[in-house]
Amino acid sequence: MPTNEPKSSQGDGQVYAETTDYYELLQISPNADPDTVTRVFRLLARRYHPDQPDTGNEEKFREILAAYAVLNDPEKRAHYDVNHTGIRRERWRFVAEGAPTAGDYVAEQQVRLVVLEILYSRRRTEPHKPGLSLLDLAELMGQPLEHLEFSSWYLVMKKLVVRNDQSQLQITADGVDYLEEHRRNESPRLRLTERTTLGSH
Structure with a gap:
């Protein structure tokens, strides 16, 4: 069962929160290519940038930056995907049991x-x-x-x-x-x- 404690990816010292789904944050597929990751990131970053008077959201902006920092780096993304697979399996287990989040x-x-x-x-x-x-x-x-x-x-x-x-x-x-x-x-x-x-x- 996932916890709220961050989990360190093996091999590179990077730390990722087990319960954070960066793909969901950026609203993209886990199979999205680098160009798609960058395009969607820029769109979201413009919208949630704190300088935007109507749509700015500093917390959301920081989350998007964190997601992009991982998904835009091939090595970090590969390590993250190992944990992400477990997150998705857990989520689909709940869906299969009839309890979507x-x-x-x-x-x-x-x-x-x-x-x-x-x-x-x-x-x-x-x-x-x-x-x-x-x-x-x-x-x-x-x-x-x-x-x-x-x-x-x-x-x-x-x-x-x-x-x-x-x-x-x-x-x-x-x-x-x-x-x-x-x-x-x-x-x-x-x-x-x-x-x-x-x-x-």
């Missing part, structure tokens, strides 16, 4: 919002080609394809997105309303800018 729900909600934001930007900037495949979304977000299956199923069932003739996902008017209303009422979260979305193609 609050963090799992929050992470899934965040994934759905990011999907909507990407499709929102796509609809605005390329109205004649508003759809993206699930594979496109997985690559943009650095998420495993299978993780987005649940998210896309939910969004389709709620009629926030639809599948076009090419089986691509595109946001609906209801999806636009939902996203804009959510962003007005909820605390600021990760927003993908149009520049980020288009720059990934």
Whole structure:
């Protein structure tokens, strides 16, 4: 059972908190390539930098810096991944027993919002080609394809997105309303800018 005590990785003297999931902090897949790690880090760092008047969060900013310091270094990341595998196994054990953690729900909600934001930007900037495949979304977000299956199923069932003739996902008017209303009422979260979305193609 994981504890709150930090655990030292064998061989390099690095110390990582057993219960800290750096991949979850950056909202990326454990298989994310270095470019994805850096791109997402920069996006989050800008948002949570203490100098940002509306979205600055010093504690969150420090957590993101700590995560990036490990995941951006191949050797540190390799050592961290040994512990991370154990963390994931423990988490999936709880899920299999029917007791998901609050963090799992929050992470899934965040994934759905990011999907909507990407499709929102796509609809605005390329109205004649508003759809993206699930594979496109997985690559943009650095998420495993299978993780987005649940998210896309939910969004389709709620009629926030639809599948076009090419089986691509595109946001609906209801999806636009939902996203804009959510962003007005909820605390600021990760927003993908149009520049980020288009720059990934």
